[in-house]
Amino acid sequence: MNNMNSQTLKKLPPPADRQGEDATLHQSTTVKTSSSDIPFVPMPDSPLPKPASTEEQIQQAAAFLRQMFHPDEWFELTPAVLGRDDKLRPRRNKKNIVQLELSDFTEIADNFRKFVKGATNGMYVSLNPCRSRDELPAASVRDADIVDFRNALVECDDIPMEEQLNRLCGLRLPVRCVVWSGGKSCHIVVAIDAGPDQKLYKKRVKVLYEYLKDMGFPADPTCKNASRLTRLPGAMRGKEVQYLLYNAFGYSSWDDFEKAQGTEAPKPDSTVRRLSYSFDIETNELIESYGSPFPLSRGGIPSGFNQCFFAAYVLRNRALLHDQATGWHEYQPTTGLWERLPDTRMQCVIATDILKFLRDNGCDELEAKRTAKLLQDILTLMNGLADDPVPFRHQKRKLIHVGNGMVEFTETGEVELKPFSPDYRSRNRIAINYDPKAECPRFLNRLLAPAMTGDDIDCLQLYFGQCLLGVNHSQMFLMLTGTAGGGKSTLVNIIEGIIGRQNCTELRLEHMVNRFEMNRLIGKTLLTAKDVPSYFMNNKGAQKLKALTGKDTLTTEAKGSNEAVDIVGEFNVIITSNSDLQINVDADNEAWRRRMLWIRYECPPVAERIDAFDELLLREEGAGILNWGIEGARRLLKNKGLIQRSANHSLRVDELLQESDSVAAFIDTCVVRATGESVTSEALYTAYLNFCRAQDWEPKEERRARRGFRSVINAKFQIPYRHDISSGNGYVRRGYVGIKIRS
Structure with a gap:
């Protein structure tokens, strides 16, 4: 191959006949069109035969070069090589620029034969003649290096080759030749005849490709450039031979093609396949x-x-x-x-x-x-x-979507299992199958009974049933607090396992002031916060908890989106903690009182722990636990979505709210109106500390307590905060006039 590059290719004689048939050239008949005198050669009915020997391959390569280039013109002739990306590409450099001369073919036939045979991955050749090797300014040929903008390439990989040729037949293009690439397409070389004018070439190629698009021929638009390479017929591409399918046919020049467009443009019905639609x-x-x-x-x-x-x-x-x-x-x-x-x-x-x-x-x-x-x-x-x-x-709100159907509750309180239907509009499914005979003795006797009272178990069953329904009918949230290791987390894991983790997500109250946080909740039915600290609900975001459970309409947005979306706050919420929770009441005790369910774990930790008890119960008693929850849902709906709390339960909630708002509880209990009396802030805080110790409450730090005194006293007694309270020793202090501490 190196020897070949150091020489010039000489113009070759026509190939020898094979069994009386020309191996490379069609004997096509030139006809005059009926509407003008423009000569036109129809596309032959059959392609050229495939070369049967190495000699015929060489003869075909020679005939192709003779047809494409004039004597003494330079062009690129290069093999395909494997690139870094493991793809075959032409090796483009100055060494592969060769010249076609008028000389006897036999002088370099041997070298040419080795060159064609040695390029086993295929060979490429220029479409158009270029500058000589010495005149080339860059390492490879560019469009600006073309000296005669003679031809353009049309290639199509999107349809089978047989279909390509069928469509080509009716396009009436000025075709110079058609080469099979040895792969899945044919290379169609079209006459452009723009001479040295690159702008004219681009204009005509644009017209060509628009014409092909109009005619439904999906040509590859990346093949438009004049320095493009095409496949050299006669070269081997792996086990296949790149060879000539057709020599020139159609119009003899671009000018004839353009002239014919006005009077002899192809008619769609007679040239290319037309779809016939037959739709339902x-x-x-x-x-x-x-x-x-x-x-x-x-x-x-x-x-x-x-x-x-x-x-x-x-x-x-x-x-x-x-x-x-x-x-x-x-x-x-x-x-x-x-x-x-x-x-x-x-x-x-x-x-x-x-x-x-x-x-x-x-x-x-x-x-x-x-x-x-x-x-x-x-x-x-x-x-x-x-x-x-x-x-x-429009989703139905009084049903539970289980693994084997839809559990519906009738007006009479009966439970019915119905088949799936798109009309239910259900997006949240429980994977466990409904079995009305299934039971859960270990869940009730080993997990719940040792940890809570009968009233609390009853309250839990109703709330669990509500979680199965997926809608917060009661507008309440559940808190589980108390003994560490008492089974709170195990219980919540079981509830999540029944509901399905895909229907649950973590409640992060501290992030609720973030504009995007609520977007996480869309599509979920149960929010859980496990093992939270005592101050979990003592922040600004805690106020959102009332809206999330109280059927308030909330507006949320997603990152990267300008659209705001409204959601309804009907989430079920379960919170667990080892400590009693302090709540940011914000003078809204009654609203918090309506929302809260509180079960306290006051029993000692389980003596005999069972590893992965939640997974064991879900595996062995999942259907029974589901039944227990379905019964709770039935009772809840029968009671019109209300969860009645026992007297002890209500007292427990009241005490928690009082402790959470201990400043207000202290003022209500220990401060009275007294004309002519006054009290300093220091005296109030001392009395407040004594009050909290007596109740076994955690007092607020002094600065927060004093701010609370100011707002509560002003709201209850309409008495302002003053800076001129006499301390009895000649000094003045801050405090209030018109109230006193009850003795």
């Missing part, structure tokens, strides 16, 4: 509303996608709902669930449905045009076509 009634209705599925080229070939049609087609083809808060959902008949589909999954759904439509209607050539941008554009249109922005507001 529903698809025809979509076409009536949204137009044809494809814009058609001048040749009657689909050239793209009608995005509006396919957006409506996918919506018609599948059971899909779009919710402004949670996005797209598709109904799954085997589970009865409206499963959420992220945008990436939706794009795959759209791509699959389009592919089926294309194959059903014989439009395989468009498969490769299902780009990510197209799929995203169709998805955007689908968002606009969705007729109900909040479809799940």
Whole structure:
């Protein structure tokens, strides 16, 4: 090969005949068209035969070069080599620039034979002549180095080669030759005849590719440049031979082609395949509303996608709902669930449905045009076509979605298991099957009975039933506090295991002041906060807990989105802690009192611990625990969503609220109105400390307590905070006039 590069290729004689048939050239007949005097050579009915020997390969390569280049012209002739990315590419450098001379072929036939045979991965050759090796300014040939803009390359990998040739037959192009690449496409060399004018070349190539697009021929747009290489016929590409399929046919020049366009432009019905559609009634209705599925080229070939049609087609083809808060959902008949589909999954759904439509209607050539941008554009249109922005507001609220059906509660209080249906609009499923005979003795006797009273167990059953329903009918949250190691976390793990972790998420009150935090809660039914510190509910975010459980409408937004979404605060909430919780009451005791359920674990820790007890109970008694919760849901609905607390339970809540608002409790209990009396802030705080010790409460630090004194005293007695209270020793202190500490 190096020897070959150091010499010039000499112009070759025509190949020898094989069995009386020309091995490389067609004997095509030139005809005059009926409407003008422009000569036109029809495309031969059959391609040239494949070279049967090495000599015929060399003869074909010689004939091709003689047809493409004039004597003494320089061009690029280079083998394909394996690149760093393990792909075969032409080796482009100055050494591969060669010249065709008028000399006897036999002088360099041996070298040429070795050159063609040695390039086992295929060989490339220039489309157009270029500068000589010495005149080349860069390391390889660029468009600016072309000296005669003679030819352009047309290649298409999107349709089978047989289809490529069928379509080429009717295009009536000025074809110089057609070469099989040895792969999956043919290289069509088209006459451009722009001479040294690069601008004219670009203009004509643009016209060529627009014409091909109009005629439905999906040409690769990356092949337009003049310095492009094409496959050299006669060279080996692995086990296949790159060879000439056709020599020149069509119009003899670009000028003739352009002249013929005005009077002899191809007629679609007679030149290229035209689709005949036969759609069902529903698809025809979509076409009536949204137009044809494809814009058609001048040749009657689909050239793209009608995005509006396919957006409506996918919506018609599948059971899909779009919710402004949670996005797209598709109904799954085997589970009865409206499963959420992220945008990436939706794009795959759209791509699959389009592919089926294309194959059903014989439009395989468009498969490769299902780009990510197209799929995203169709998805955007689908968002606009969705007729109900909040479809799940119609979800039935008095049922439980279990593994084997839908548990419904009748007006008479009966429990019925019904089959799945999309009409339930359910997005949250419990994977455990409903078995009305299943029981849970270890759950009741080993986990609950040792830890809480009968009233508390009854209260827990109602709240657990509410968690199964997925809606906070009672507008309450549950707190489990007390003994460390008493089984609180095990209980919550079991409740989450029954509900399904996919339906639960962590409650982070300290982050509730963040504008994006509530977006995490969308689509969940149970919020849990486990083993929290005593001050967990003593922050600004704690106020959101009332809204999250009280059916308030809340506005949230997601990062990266400008759209605000409204959600309804009907979440079930369970909080566990080893300590009694301090609540940021904020002078709203009554609202907190209505919301709170509080079960205290006052028993000693379990003496005999069972490793992974929650997993054991879920595995062995899951169906029974589900039954116990379903009974709680039945009782809750029968009581119209109310959870009645016992007297002890209510007293416990009142005491917690008083301790949480110990300053207000102290003022209510120990401070009275007294005309002519006064009290300093120091005296008030001392009395407050004594009051908290007597109640076994944790007092607030002095600064916070004094701020509390000021607001509570002003609200209760309408007495302002003063700086002129006499201390009896000639000094003045801060305090209040008109009240005194009860003795």
